[in-house]
Amino acid sequence: MVREPGTTPFQVDLRRHLREHEEDRDLTRVICEIATASRYVINAIRTGDLGVAGTSNLYGEEQLALDVLSDRILRKRLIHSGVISTIASEETDEIINVNLNGKYSITYDPLDGSSLVDVNLAVGTIIGIYRGDNVLQRGRNMVAAMYILYGPRCTLVYSTGSGVHEFAMNSLMEYTLIQEHVKMQPAGTIYSPGGQRNKYSPGVEKFISSLEAKGSKLRYSGGFVPDINQVLIKGQGIFMYPHLEGAPNGKLRLLYELNPMAFIMEQAGGAASNGRERILDIEPEGIDQRSPVFIGSKEDVAMAEKFIAEFG
Numbered sequence: 001m002v003r004e005p006g007t008t009p010f011q012v013d014l015r016r017h018l019r020e021h022e023e024d025r026d027l028t029r030v031i032c033e034i035a036t037a038s039r040y041v042i043n044a045i046r047t048g049d050l051g052v053a054g055t056s057n058l059y060g061e062e063q064l065a066l067d068v069l070s071d072r073i074l075r076k077r078l079i080h081s082g083v084i085s086t087i088a089s090e091e092t093d094e095i096i097n098v099n100l101n102g103k104y105s106i107t108y109d110p111l112d113g114s115s116l117v118d119v120n121l122a123v124g125t126i127i128g129i130y131r132g133d134n135v136l137q138r139g140r141n142m143v144a145a146m147y148i149l150y151g152p153r154c155t156l157v158y159s160t161g162s163g164v165h166e167f168a169m170n171s172l173m174e175y176t177l178i179q180e181h182v183k184m185q186p187a188g189t190i191y192s193p194g195g196q197r198n199k200y201s202p203g204v205e206k207f208i209s210s211l212e213a214k215g216s217k218l219r220y221s222g223g224f225v226p227d228i229n230q231v232l233i234k235g236q237g238i239f240m241y242p243h244l245e246g247a248p249n250g251k252l253r254l255l256y257e258l259n260p261m262a263f264i265m266e267q268a269g270g271a272a273s274n275g276r277e278r279i280l281d282i283e284p285e286g287i288d289q290r291s292p293v294f295i296g297s298k299e300d301v302a303m304a305e306k307f308i309a310e311f312g
């Protein structure tokens with residue numbers, strides 16, 4: 001039988017997949033604009049200036065030229081889409097109102113892990129999408145989330161609330177389907193722990209020891225996107241960036257990093273918690289809010305919560 005072009009699993013491109021799975025054309029448009037932007041971001045990563053930009057972001061962190069450039073690339077494409085109301089980026093200190101009549105609002109980290117580009121490790125872009133004009137709301141209200149991983153291969157993972165789907169960039173820089181409905185197993189054998197261990201609380205320390213006792217393997221690159229992607233695509237394990245002595249909210253940002261990843265992880269059948277509460281239930285008080293995170297296989301996350309409830 002001769003198939004219609006684009007219908008074999010490895011030829012289903014992102015737009016086609018979205019059309020088949022998602023009625024809303026504007027949401028399809030937003031996701032495809034971001035996919036297009038990622039072609040320029042990957043080009044910037046491959047060939048761009050590795051130096052500092054001479055500016056700092058909302059967190060007082062020194063911005064790299066690549067952070068600023070990636071932010072600009074994404075912002076431009078999002079504005080160009082014509083359907084965006086509000087944008088909040090990890091690299092800008094205020095919410096940008098684009099178009100009051102826009103249907104969706106976006107939170108994003110344009111180039112997560114940018115300090116790893118000079119050592120040639122993997123980095124990524126993280127996106128959260130909300131209906132309406134409010135970016136400062138609970139993650140559970142998100143309508144879609146996605147990330148792009150710039151690694152040896154460039155992959156894109158998205159969810160619009162009906163499972164998690166993985167795509168890879170082909171030689172024409174188009175994203176084609178790798179797998180649909182990525183699934184997390186209930187418990188895992190890999191763990192990815194951020195933060196200095198001598199600053200861990202007793203509960204987190206005991207949790208880590210329990211993972212080591214059951215033979216879990218350490219897998220930490222220092223890039224949130226590749227570290228989460230490893231857990232998700234292997235379908236098991238846990239990533240954590242816990243509360244630390246001197247940093248009770250850990251390091252990672254609720255709006256830009258945690259909520260989109262928590263949405264994706266839950267859609268794959270996993271869980272995401274701050275150690276006491278579901279990440280997606282946290283009411284954000286500001287765009288710069290940080291939170292501890294334990295994310296991955298459900299039983300592993302539940303175990304982290306148990307140790308923290310008992311020992312802090």
Ligand SMILES: O=P(O)(O)OC[C@H]1O[C@](O)(COP(=O)(O)O)[C@@H](O)[C@@H]1O
Binds near residue numbers: 222223
């Ligand atoms: O260097 P640490 O403390 O292990 O922190 C690593 C974490 O910080 C981050 O680099 C923070 O993200 P940015 O690069 O966007 O600031 C994450 O990618 C990663 O999970």
Ligand SMILES: [Mg+2]
Binds near residue numbers: 090109111113257
């Ligand atoms: Mg980041």
Ligand SMILES: [Mg+2]
Binds near residue numbers: 111114
């Ligand atoms: Mg960043």
